Amino acid sequence: xxxxxVAGTVxxxxxxxxxxxxxxxxxxxLDPAGKPAGxxxxxxxxxxxxxxxxxxxxxxxxxxxxxLQAPGAPIRTVIVGIVDAVEEPA
Amino acid sequence: MQLARVIGTVVATVKTPGLEGVKLxxxxxxxxDLKPSGTQFVAADAVHMAGPGELVYFVAAxxxxxxxxxxxVPVDHAIVGIVDAVTVTRGGSGGAS
Numbered sequence: 001x002x003x004x005x006v007a008g009t010v011x012x013x014x015x016x017x018x019x020x021x022x023x024x025x026x027x028x029x030l031d032p033a034g035k036p037a038g039x040x041x042x043x044x045x046x047x048x049x050x051x052x053x054x055x056x057x058x059x060x061x062x063x064x065x066x067x068l069q070a071p072g073a074p075i076r077t078v079i080v081g082i083v084d085a086v087e088e089p090a
Numbered sequence: 091m092q093l094a095r096v097i098g099t100v101v102a103t104v105k106t107p108g109l110e111g112v113k114l115x116x117x118x119x120x121x122x123d124l125k126p127s128g129t130q131f132v133a134a135d136a137v138h139m140a141g142p143g144e145l146v147y148f149v150a151a152x153x154x155x156x157x158x159x160x161x162x163v164p165v166d167h168a169i170v171g172i173v174d175a176v177t178v179t180r181g182g183s184g185g186a187s
Contacts, residue, residue, distance in 0.1 A: 016137060
């Protein structure tokens with residue numbers, strides 16, 4: 001799983017049917033210190049995350065389909081948590 | 091999933107079975123600021139409605155073929171949506187991927 005910060009939303013009306021009624025968020029990838037790691041990804045939200053929040057991204061298809069209960073959906077990246085804190089040993 | 095701009099079409103008459111009727115488009119991946127990022131490649135159009143100039147998002151790897159009518163096809167990138175709007179208010183210029 002990866003850490004990311006929600007940067008904004010992506011809106012789409014014409015899409016693969018599996019994306020109907022799903023929220024897509026554009027997330028900037030972060031390093032553990034919370035700095036941008038370079039790169040971004042568009043993820044399906046399952047937890048109600050909002051802009052500016054640090055989130056936990058899961059980037060694996062089987063798990064994504066399992067969480068969304070959508071077997072066969074072409075979805076790989078899902079937001080599975082909102083991060084309160086990341087602690088690293090000093 | 092990432093953003094991309096459709097820049098062209100691909101016509102192939104001889105294809106592996108399963109790819110018949112699949113529309114192939116050349117796409118340019120974009121960064122979060124909608125600037126070109128990385129090399130162009132061919133993606134299958136799973137929404138059947140994308141055309142040159144359009145802003146789309148695509149899925150890569152095994153999930154790409156999940157978007158196709160026949161899910162056991164050799165497709166590694168598929169366009170799964172046409173983007174109406176991207177709203178980004180935070181950050182910027184740091185999104186090359």
